[in-house]
Amino acid sequence: MSAESTSDLPAEIGHVLCVDIVGYSKLLIDEQSELLRHLKEMVRGSEQVRRADAEGKLIRLPTGDGMALVFRNNPESPARCALELSRADKEHPELRLRMGIHSGPINEVTDVNERANVTGAGINMAQRVMDCGDAGHILLSKRAAEDLAQYRHWQALLHDLGECEVKHGVRLGLVNLYTETDGNPELPDKLKRTHEQHAAHDHNVSSRRRRLRAAAFYAAASVLAVVALLAYQFVSHRDLRDTELEKAIAVLPLVNDTGDPNNEYFSDGLSEELISALAQIKALKVIGRTSSFHFKNTNEESKVIGAALGVGYLLEGSVRKSAGRARIAVNLVRAADGVSAWSQIFDRALPDIFAVQAEIAQSVAGALKVALLGDAEKNPDAPSNQNVDAYTAYLQGRYYESRYTADDLRKAIGFYDTAIHSDPHYALAYSALSKSWWALGDITGKDVAETNRKA
Numbered sequence: 194m195s196a197e198s199t200s201d202l203p204a205e206i207g208h209v210l211c212v213d214i215v216g217y218s219k220l221l222i223d224e225q226s227e228l229l230r231h232l233k234e235m236v237r238g239s240e241q242v243r244r245a246d247a248e249g250k251l252i253r254l255p256t257g258d259g260m261a262l263v264f265r266n267n268p269e270s271p272a273r274c275a276l277e278l279s280r281a282d283k284e285h286p287e288l289r290l291r292m293g294i295h296s297g298p299i300n301e302v303t304d305v306n307e308r309a310n311v312t313g314a315g316i317n318m319a320q321r322v323m324d325c326g327d328a329g330h331i332l333l334s335k336r337a338a339e340d341l342a343q344y345r346h347w348q349a350l351l352h353d354l355g356e357c358e359v360k361h362g363v364r365l366g367l368v369n370l371y372t373e374t375d376g377n378p379e380l381p382d383k384l385k386r387t388h389e390q391h392a393a394h395d396h397n398v399s400s401r402r403r404r405l406r407a408a409a410f411y412a413a414a415s416v417l418a419v420v421a422l423l424a425y426q427f428v429s430h431r432d433l434r435d436t437e438l439e440k441a442i443a444v445l446p447l448v449n450d451t452g453d454p455n456n457e458y459f460s461d462g463l464s465e466e467l468i469s470a471l472a473q474i475k476a477l478k479v480i481g482r483t484s485s486f487h488f489k490n491t492n493e494e495s496k497v498i499g500a501a502l503g504v505g506y507l508l509e510g511s512v513r514k515s516a517g518r519a520r521i522a523v524n525l526v527r528a529a530d531g532v533s534a535w536s537q538i539f540d541r542a543l544p545d546i547f548a549v550q551a552e553i554a555q556s557v558a559g560a561l562k563v564a565l566l567g568d569a570e571k572n573p574d575a576p577s578n579q580n581v582d583a584y585t586a587y588l589q590g591r592y593y594e595s596r597y598t599a600d601d602l603r604k605a606i607g608f609y610d611t612a613i614h615s616d617p618h619y620a621l622a623y624s625a626l627s628k629s630w631w632a633l634g635d636i637t638g639k640d641v642a643e644t645n646r647k648a
Contacts, residue, residue, distance in 0.1 A: 207299035207311065208337070209319035210271035212236075212278065213259030215289040215328040225258075231288050232259065235281040241274035252301070252311050259290075261319065263311050268296050268340040272347070272370060275331045279375040282329075293323025294370075295334040298597050298636075314597065314636050321359040325367055325384070329377030335366035339483050343501060357384055361631065438505035443480040443498070444468045446489040447521070448511040458592030459585075460512040463521065467508065480504060499528025506534065518542055583616035587625070594629050602633045 214228055236242055236253075242262065245251035250266040264270040271294045282290050297315030318334060326332045333341070333351070341347040354367040371378050380388075444467045449460040465482055472479045480502050488498055495507055510523035518540065525535040590608035593601040609626035612619055 205265070205299060205301075206296055207313070207315045208264040208266075208268045208271050208296045209294065209299070209315050210262045210264070210274055211256070211259070211293045211316075211319045211323040212262070212275075212290055213256065213323065215291055217258035228285075228288050231285050232290070235278055235285075236260070236262070238281065239274050239277045241270045241277060245270060254311065254316070256320075261316055263299060263316070268337065269344070269347075271337075272331075272333070272341055275370065276372065276375045279329070279331060289328035291323055291326040291328055292331045293319050293321070293326065293333075294331070294337045295319035295322050296337045296340055314632070317635065318365075321363075322365060322367065325357045325359065325365070326381050327377065327379070329379075330381055331370040331376045332381070333368045333370055335368065336483070338368035338370075339481075343484060343487075352378070354380065354384055357381075357387065361635075363631070437478070438503075440476060441478040441480070441504040442471065442506045442508060443485050443502045443504045444471065445498070445507055445509045446486055447509075447523075450511040450513045451515065456512075456514055458589040459514050459519075461592050461595075462588030463512055463519075465591075471508075478504070495526050495528045495531040504528055583612045583619050583622065586612035586615060587619065587622050590622070590625055590629070594625065594632075597632065597636070599633060599637050602629050602636070605629045606633070 212232070214232065217225060217228070220228070241264070242251060245264050245266055248266060250264060252263040252265075254261040254263065262271065262274065264274075275292045275294065278290060278292070282288055295315060295318040297313065297318050299311045299313035299315045302310050302312055322332050322334050332354075338351050338353075342351060350370055350372055352369045352371070354369050356364045357367050358364050367384075369378070369381075370376055444464055447460045447464045447467075449457045451459075464485075468479060468482055468485065471477055484502055498507060499505065505528055507526045507528050508523060509526060510521060513520040519542075521539045523537060523539070524533055526532070527534050586608045590605040590612065593605040593608065606626060606629050609622050609629065612622040613626065616622070
C-alpha cells in the first residue's frame, strides 16, 4: 500500500474491518487466486458494503492475503459486514477467514497511481487485532466494542477476552464477537498460550509454598472467582430498574467558557477528574469517559443522551479560568425530563483546584441521596506535592494526546516534559510521556527505533 506520507494530513475516525485468509501463504498460486476470487465475491455481496459504496463512505485496500474495508458511515457497519462474511463463508469451507475490527484515526491520501488510499493508526491497530485471532474469529478492539456496547442488541454478542500482547510489547484489550451461528466462540490460540504460560508460572510459585497455605489460598481464590462470576452475570444481564437509574450518572464534557481554545485542555481535564472522583462513590454507577465524550459539542436532548448511556442523571456545566482563579458552574439534570435537580457555582483559586472535584462529587451524592461508600477526597492524577504547574502541564498534555495526530502528540510530549521538570517525581507524567513517544513512532512510521528508545 504505497502512499504519499505526511504528518500534516487531516485525520478522521474510520471504522476498519481487516480480513485475511488463514494459511494463504502455504497454498499453490492457482489456489490462492481462487480463494481471493471467492472472498471478493462475498464482499461484493455484503449489504453493508453495497450501502457504504452507494454513500461514497467505503474504501477497499488490498493486503495480499485479504483486504481492509474502511467504513466512514457508522461504527456498526464493520461488525455487521463481518457477520455477513462469516455467514457466507460457510458455503466455502476451504476459505478460512479471520477478521479484526478497530475504530481509529485515518488519513485519506492519493497513492502513486493517483487512486484514493488511506493510512493511519486505525488501520494498523485493526491489523494487530486480527492477527490475534484464528480461523472464524471476529475480534474487536476495546474501543470498537465500547462503541457497539452502547446499543443493547450488540451487548449479548460481545465477549471480553482480556489482553493480548502484540508488536512492540503493546497490550491490546480484545473482545470476541459471535452469535449462535456466526463467528468463532473458541479462545484464540495466542491467548491460550498466554494463559498457559501464566498458569505454569503460578504453579511454580505456589509449589514452593507450604501445602496448607497453598490450599487455603486456592480455596479462597476459587470462592472469590465464583462469587465474582455470579455477580457479573447477575448485574450485566439484567435490565436497569428505575431504582438503579436513580443512581446512574454521566458527566458530560464541561464547556470551555473562557473564549480561548487553548484552555480546552482545562475543561476536558476537569471533566475527567469529576468522572474519577464520582467513580469512588461505590453506590453510584458512573459512565466512563469514552462514552460520555461522544456527546461533546452536541445539542442532543437530555432524554436522548440518558437513554443512550443508560443513566437517570446528567452532570453538565461550564468552566471559566482567568487571573489564577477557576469558576466552575455545574448542573445536575434529570435525564428523563431535563429538570434541574441541583446546581452550584464553585469559585476557587487554582492552588485549591485539587479539592474542587471532591466537593462537587459530595454535593452530587447528597442530591441523589446516596451514601458515600468511597473516598473521593484524593485526586489520583494529582502530583504527590500538589504542584499546580505540573498538574496544569499534565492536563494540557492529556488533551493533546487524546487528539492523536503527529503534531498534537509532539505538543503533548512537550507538556509532559514541562510537568516532569516542575515535579521530577510525577509518575503519571512519565507514563504518559512514554505512551506519547510510542504513539508518535507508530503513527509517523519514521525513526521507530528512536521513538521506541525514548518511550
